Amino acid sequence: MRRQTTRLGVPITIVGVVAALVLGFIVVVLSYTPVDAGTVALVKRFGGLTGEVFEPGLHWRTPFVDQVEVIRTVVQSYETSDSPETSGADYRDYPVNAQTIDGQQIIIKYTVLFRIPPDHAVNIVQNVGVPREVTENIVKAHSRNLTRLSAQSHTAEDLYSGEGIFAYEDNVRDELAKVFERYGIFLDDFLVRKIEFDEEYINAIEQQQIAQEAIETARYQADAAEYEKQSQIRLAEAGAEGIKLQAAAEAERMRLLADAEAYSIEARGAALKEHPELVQWEFVRNLEGIQWGILPGDGITPLMPLPSFENQEESPVSVIPETPGEGE
Template sequence: MRINSKLILGTGVLVLILLFFFSTVRIVTPGTVQVVTRLGKVTGRVFYPGPNILIPFVENTLTYNTRKVIYEVTSAEKQQASKADYKDYPVDTNTKDGQQVDIYYTVRFSADPVKVTWIAQNIGDEKALVEKIVKTDSRIWARNVPREFEAEHLYTGNVQEVQQKIEEKLEPIFSENGILLDEVGIRELKFNPQYVQAIEAKQIEAVKIQTEKNIAEQAKYQKEARITQAEGQAKEQELQKQTITENLLQKMWIEKWDGKLPSVMGQGTTLMDISQFVPKQ
């Protein structure tokens, strides 16, 4: 079976044309930009999402995410399940009072599309950007900022101030290096188990003391209420003494009298004189 040489030649030419076409056209995906390099030198051209033309075999590109990228610090066993773009190990540091603590945090950022050419020229590709800036500086400040705080302040969950201070330190550094910082989040602070037990015991004792104070305050309030009530009753009795006369007592006796005279009277017993209360004829 003879092979048609023209067919082979035509097929070869078609393959070359296709290779040339695909090496010339660079499709940039949404959420990314590409900086064009020529023979390793940054040209200053930037490819945006969609088809772009470059010189084959001479030009190449460096890709940067303009979408949110996540750098996450977590334990080795959790790294496999993590969906972060870049993963690293926890930062170990000490608090102001010398307690050891491991910091687990996340940095969310993106490359500034306006500064990607500068990034390519001065730092490198995205991996270099993460390694030299995001990782290095975030770990420095995640280690230094907690040293300004007492361990108990951090353990009780008041990490918002620490988180904010880390962001304040990183934002100008990131901006200077072409990175848009979105957020720094401290996910977990892990203290020495012995310290955790000591803090929990202290908190339990504090709750007991507060409970005893509440009971004492309640007893004091009840005592004051009884005194106030007794004083009120005394004043009421005093007022009654001042307003109740002998005539009033006799009138109250008559109002409750059933009209029957006593059947037995002792010698010298005198009945109450009610003539003044009986209507005259």
């Protein structure tokens, strides 16, 4: 038999084999689907999801029949800022204009961090859509709405202070987590980056803070003056008490001395009463150091020198006899 050939002279059998090999290679390539880390692949057949989810790795699927929809499962960010084009967030938008409960206009800049859990990916895609639609229809819509509504339950002063911002942030986070949970989306965090006020309000707040600081300073100075006053009063009272105690101690000392003197006199009186000769002994003892004395008596000169008792043995007392006729 004569072999059939192509126009190029190549046998048809060889062409068929090559075509079969190429087709087989294409089938093999299309049958294996690699899934990167941080993503899952949802299997679609004839446009509908089969419910099968490919985790990261290499998977087999029916070629030409099954397709896959790759869904990111890592943390994604939606951010509002004045310059969205310069932001590094996954999804960017402009800030939210809101109003406080006391009518103050504010501008809120925030960031939402969220994830699509792998076990909820099929349900989310079927009911909401792919991640970009999830961001637009759920994350953006509800976060912007809740930031406005929550601001209306806070005063401008609350949102101007650090503690008030934390309370506002917690409130929005809690409400947003409830909304996300209904759709199977996981909220990682809601972060208020900045709340802006108009210039007039900022100036008013600064003036109020200055006035408050002046009041606190005056109150502190008044307290310090009162403390100093009380301190001086306590010092004066302590001084007066000290003087009082000192006077009492001196009076007690004088009383004790008087008691001692009285006791001494009483004791001496008792001794003299019991021993009368002590009077003469006291008289003689008190003559020590006296050089002259008056001795009354007949025939004796009243004025006479008295020798020292220390030299009594060497210089005996001499009595000058009275001149006749002088006593007449």
